[in-house]
Amino acid sequence: MTDTAAAEVLADVHRGVGRITLNRPRALNALTTDMVAAVDRTLAEWEHAPLSAVVLAGSTTKAFCAGGDIRAIREHSLAGDTEASERFFATEYRLNARIAEYPVPVVSLIDGLCMGGGLGLSVHGSFRVVTERAVLAMPETGIGFFPDVGASYFLPRLPGAIGMYLGLTGHRLDAADALYTGLATHFVPADGIDAVGEALAANPGDPVDVVLNGLAGRSPVADSRLAEVRGDVDRAFGAPTLGEIEKRLRHLETPWAATALAALESASPQSLEITHALLARGRQRTLRECLGAELALTRTTIRTPDFLEGVRAALVDKDRTPTWQQASSGGQALPT
Secondary structure, eight states: OOHHHHHEEEEEEEEEEEEEOOOOOGTTTTTHHHHHHHHHHHHHHTTOOOOOOEEEEEEEEEEEEEOOOOHHHHHHHHHOOHHHHHHHHHHHHHHHHHHHHHHOEEEEEOOOOETTTTHHHHSSSSSEOOOOEEEEOOOOGGGGGOTTTTTHHTTTTTTTTTHHHHHHHHHOOOOHHHHHHOOOOOOOGGGGGGHHHHHHHHTSOOOHHHHHHHHHOGGGGGOOOHHHHHHHHHHHHHHSSSHHHHHHHHHHHHHHHHHHHHHHOOOOOOHOOOOOOHHHHHHOHHHHHHHHHHHHHHHTEEEESHHHHHHHIIISSSOOOOOOOOSTTOOOOOOO
16 A cells, blocks of 8 residues: 555554545545555455444545546546556446445445545445435536446436436435435434444444434435425436437426436536436346446546546536537447
């Protein structure tokens, strides 16, 4: 482990509970290749240790993890360094699979932003705890990319057409929505989130679910705004094609539909086409098959004009005015 990775990923074992903390607060804990490798290596070392659980957390209340360091991926693409990008995605997806198959419960404490790669760290684990400050999203279509880190596996398995809606629009979920969709499993108030690890350590013989329920405050799930429009979500985003989705949104003539339509119109057409095809196929694939398909797609997508332009507009110049390619697929092969 490099000195930087050692400082940006803190790990220890406390009374039978493994603790991993992402410690890159100025970057909202965005993941670098070294950070991903450090987490993966730590989990590999602990696989046969006598642990009752592993807790993943962020070092700042602003973010659990804002995603992968996609700006660095763009720089690799511009420099022609395909090996560096391949290493990042392959390492990240290997970690996603390890978390999903881990022998003891992995508990993620989502306090603040959890986007892209942050969902890859959390959603594949057994338990995802959110606070009132949690914000979850897969915003990749807005930067010329596609929902990855196993999103083609977990989004299609959300209720109804919610996964297609989230993947195409990048809609941000609050704690109530995250609980409603199942992306989160428990709610703990922010002022009690630091007690989770200690409670798990103090009750090693109790089921993790029981321990977390003992710390929970009043669940906000009844306040889910997504639940209120669930019928319209299923009606529109359950359509078989992108064109039909847009048509149904126009016919609804509601504020929610107008917002969803605006999100689609501002996204990369290439990304929308890739994402729709990827999610449609994901329901019949295993997680490892989904990760393999996503890895293959990254190799071409990160070299496309839409990806370079989308990251420029969102993260480099930050003008938020990307100019997308007119051709819907931009020469990009769709997932099979």
